[in-house]
Amino acid sequence: MNRRDLLGLGAAAALAPVAARAQAPAWPTQPVRLVVPFAAGGPTDIPARLFADELSKILPQRVIVENRTGAGVIVGSDAVAKAPKDGQTLLYTTVAHSVLRPLFPRLPFDPVADFTPVSLIGVIPMVITVNKDFPARTLQELVDRIRAEPGKYDYASSGNGGALHLATELLLRRNNLRANHVPYRGTAAAMPDVLNGSVPIIIDVATTCLPFVQRGETRALAVMDEQRLPQLPDVPTTAEAGFPGLLAYTWHMVMAPSGTPAPVVDAAAAAFGKVAAEPGVRQRLGDLAMRVVDNNSPAYAATWLEAERTKWETIIQEAGIRVD
Known part of the structure; x- marks a missing residue:
């Protein structure tokens, strides 16, 4: 190998970290707003604050919980739907998001088109x-x-x-x-x-x-789960009781405004997944009867959300449920 080839390899090696840094998402570049559309101190707010505290330890910026209540989850969700598409504002929501469209046909946002699932945290x-x-x-x-x-x-x-x-x-x-x-x-x-x-x-x-x-x-x-609750070891699952497939949860999911760059979404999902994998965090969530989901990817969250939408929209239509 001649001197020119060696110089070329050296230059390529020197540029590789620069290229990698250029491709890596700059996230977060400022404090992250984690919008919770429920009141402070409630069963959704408590896990959200746990994640905000732990994320603030591993990210270059703080994560701040912002409680935006009103009209169920509509006010807080609307704030995130209209936020900049940069991953600096995220929504920490629940199963309530999956039934917005059939229950509230005149929303100020589209609960499907205006949001990108980031990570499914866990199910209760x-x-x-x-x-x-x-x-x-x-x-x-x-x-x-x-x-x-x-x-x-x-x-x-x-x-x-x-x-x-x-x-x-x-x-x-x-x-x-x-x-x-x-x-x-x-x-x-x-x-x-x-x-x-x-x-x-x-x-x-x-x-x-x-x-x-x-x-x-x-x-x-x-x-109504595939696993027994540790707190109720003698209570069977619905499948064990003879009713397979009868599953229902309130689940916790992080979402971003639709159009947020995929690398930023992936970076946020990885951060939430890293926190969710910590034994101390899993224990604290388990104390709240939450089963942490091991697959924290945006793709898994999107698949889960679509399945939940389909299931509950069918039930709402069959039962003729309306919210006045």
Whole structure:
């Protein structure tokens, strides 16, 4: 190899790191706004702040949680949809995002076209529970009772069109059952009537229902997940109870405005995935009944989101659910 070839190789080697640096996304270049469309201190805000704190330790810029509440998740989502497409503003949202289009046809944004999924953080399963004195000790017994007396039984939810309502309609629709929906303004408002038995059935988020089940005030019949909850090791999954495919969650996902460059989206996904893999973070999320998802890629998040949209839009149409 002659001197000219050696010089050429040396120049190429010297330029390689420069080229790599030029291709690497400059993210973040300023503090990142992580918009949470829920109130501070709630079950969505707490994990978001955990991620913001941990991300701030490994990124060159801080991550700041900004609670933007109003009209459900619409106000906060709208702020992100209209934010610059640079990855500096991200949305930390839940399953509520997947039902925006069928429930709210006149939104100020398009929940599909205006967002790019970044990373699915984790899932918190729904748990089928009943009043402690309700005469059904298994999910099959509950289904049999509702089927034997259509329209006799009432079930509670945290509001019309919410995750609890949709999960119960999934159970009813998949098994050709009929029960009466009693919507409340939040789970806290519903629980007194569940506890006194006047509205004896509620499918609730695991995080919320665990204290009642563990104190013996309600009875858990099945977990709507593919895995049992560590906090309820004796409660079967819906598949184990004889109802495979009956799955429902509230999940947590990070999204960016549509049009955010793919390298920036990938960098953000990698950062969230790195935090989610930390044992301490997984433990703290597990304490909130969240099962962390190992695949943090944007592609996986997009596939998950589309499947959830399809499932819940079908249930909304079949049940004729409307939000006035």
